[in-house]
Amino acid sequence: MSASYRTRYGKSGKITSKNRVEVMRRLTDELRKEIPEQQVYEQTHVSISNEQWTVTAQVSGLISFDNADNAEGEDSTLPDSMHLSDIPDQVLFDIWSAVIENNKEKLLSFEWRKLKDLPPYRGDYYKKG
Numbered sequence: 001m002s003a004s005y006r007t008r009y010g011k012s013g014k015i016t017s018k019n020r021v022e023v024m025r026r027l028t029d030e031l032r033k034e035i036p037e038q039q040v041y042e043q044t045h046v047s048i049s050n051e052q053w054t055v056t057a058q059v060s061g062l063i064s065f066d067n068a069d070n071a072e073g074e075d076s077t078l079p080d081s082m083h084l085s086d087i088p089d090q091v092l093f094d095i096w097s098a099v100i101e102n103n104k105e106k107l108l109s110f111e112w113r114k115l116k117d118l119p120p121y122r123g124d125y126y127k128k129g
Helices: 020-032 089-100 104-108
Strands: 003-006 012-015 045-049 053-058 062-067 081-085
Touching: 003 020, 012 020, 020 045, 020 053, 020 089, 045 089, 053 089, 062 089, 089 104
Parallel strands: none
Antiparallel strands: 003 012, 003 045, 045 053, 053 062, 062 081
16 A cells, blocks of 8 residues: 545645544545634645545545546556545545555546536535535
8 A cells, every 4th residue: 555645734644554544534624624824834625645546625525536647648547537526525535545545446436527527616515514
């Protein structure tokens, strides 16, 4: 398992079998929190990556898959990017687990769409609760 995470505050770290559930919970908690004004570095997203793929979750509810293999000219049967929106935490955890496990079949089992085919933005999904 070679996966890492990035927080809204710009911190990153490695994911292990012991910390993976805690990391995923902490990342989704960050999506729901208001960031203190004095916080200098803050993003609107968190992510989990392996050496090939990254799945990013935005405060808005947009979930994006990016395939680094295609960007680096490597052969890949996965698209450059795929998207979901407004999904429950457990579904996001399952997607992130597929990335951590480098499990292409599991990753493709979700109803990914092109960005233009997602429903319109209706407010920050993760801030609603």
